[in-house]
Amino acid sequence: MPSIVPATSKETMMERLKILCEMVAPAGYERRVNRWLLSRWEDKVDQVWLTPVGNLVAHVEGPGPKLMLCAHADEISFVVRGISKDGFLWITMPSRNFRDRPYTRGPVMLPIGQEALVVGQARDVRGVFAAALGHLATPQDERPLTWDDLFVDVWAEGRDEVRELGVDIGAPIIWNSPIRRKGDFVTGKAMDDRVGLAIMDVLLDELNRTELKFDLYLTSTILEEQGLIGAASINRELHCSYAIALDVGLSGDIPTVSDKDVSTRLGGGPLLVHRDLYTYDVPLTRALGMAAQTHGMPLQNGVFRYYGSDGGELIRGGAASALLTVPTRYTHSPIETVHLDDVMQTLQLLKLFLETEFVHGG
Secondary structure, eight states: OOOOSOHHHHHHHHHHHHHHHHSOOBTTOTHHHHHHHHHHHTTTSSEEEEOTTSOEEEEEOOSSOEEEEEEEOOBOOEEEEEEOTTSEEEEEOOOSOTTOOOBSSSSSBOOTTSEEEEEOSSSEEEEEEEOSOGGGOOGGGSSOOOGGGOEEEOOOSSHHHHHHTTOOTTOEEEEOOOOEEETTEEEESOHHHHHHHHHHHHHHHHOOGGGOOSEEEEEEESOGGGTSHHHHHHHHHHOOSEEEEEEEEEOOOSTTOOTTTOOOOTTSOOEEEEESSSBOOHHHHHHHHHHHHHTTOOOEEEEOSSOOOHHHHHHHTTOEEEEEEEEEBSOSSTTEEEEHHHHHHHHHHHHHHHTSOOOOOO
């Protein structure tokens, strides 16, 4: 597939993606990402600060209406709910659904066999997600799993050694797959939503402030994966009129997925989402689409049934919001996969839109 962006730009984006995705930032630990971004952005913007809850905000003064770009810093994580006397970690993923259970396929991929990283009090501790497997598995194990079937092995001699490692009940756990590249495909953990943060980071490097048509705010939010919590408060302070949420979108270009359900694909360009659990602002969404059309850029459109984003919460906060995404295979898994052409084209579309006069039109 032909590339429309310079290889050097891809190398820069790949570098940012790898750094951001490999950071360890489960729910509650987003400051690890946001402080890194703050240190990078403070010399490129007019103001940058952390809010009391840990959201990051950067302000680039401009002549037009207030517009927020938003991506979230947290990643999918589990939590230690108990420690066996032999030193194994019982885990769960807290949910309002009391029948919730680990899935082989579902909202979050079952992590058996994946490397684990436990966020300890003094250091992060390596381990592996495990269950009774191989020769120990019995016919009775051929049933839907519960959280009592799944644990993390940190190769400790017992409960006391686990606690000496600084791990106790409440410690978060992430899967810990490396970020790898093959051609223009990039795969690994936390593309959701470090890809949005990487795009904003490179955008600040390339932004032409003399052409900027908005009073621009860039935000990195907390606790998106636990219910869009960071986004719920951020616009109370900023009072932006408009917002564009940047996130991973769904790519259906794999076996067993029908194009009548998800017709989007990797390498097909940025993905503009019109509706999921929320209906996004029509004039702003159309303006993004028109910017792509005017400049001859590829653009995909999507409607998703089982999906939501910070953009929905930003609408509740008073900002007319659109959702612009990078198509991604295997979301909510340790093998989330994006295509660098899509990432770079999403960046280019944002730059073009920020240099375009926008009238909402109601």
